[in-house]
Amino acid sequence: MAQLFFRYGAMNSGKTIEILKVAHNYEEQSKSVIIMTSGLDNRDGVGYVASRIGLKRPAIPVFDETNVLEVVKQTNPDAACVLIDEAQFLKKHHIIELAHIVDELHIPVMTFGLKNDFRNELFEGSKYLLLYADKIEEMKTICWFCRKKAIMNLRFHDGQPVYEGEQVQIGGNEAYYPVCRRHYFFPPEINKVRN
């Protein structure tokens, strides 16, 4: 049975490399996959999933007005799997469309993304994935400052932690750190920890 998966993790928990790995595993068996990512994330140009270790490949960008069910019907309704990166940036309607891909087209959908924003609120896409997904899995990584599990994302601006502001401010890895709860509220000075 096809299922809707949500695999969430803090910054740098290896979400994108996992997508590339899953895609590779399917394609090794001559099964085709559809890879999509948020059109919001322009770090590497719209329409790519790119991991920090240097691997990247094209992906279909999802914009607010994109109907992802129609994208799958039109590009490859026989796909073995649909993979979605940066799923936190999706809208509620996208998540419901993903559920229809699973339930109507019987294609498994694996979504990957952050759960918490830097204010420690849910992203819209993550909220509805938590509500609609069949399977929810945590991808673990450790706190930037200690050995505890990172469960939050801390934003630094000019070396200072930031807890308020617009939810989406994409600027690359330099400003966001995976942190445990204690270090979310009481981070060491960032300049003393890493150059």
Ligand SMILES: [Zn+2]
């Ligand atoms: Zn910590």
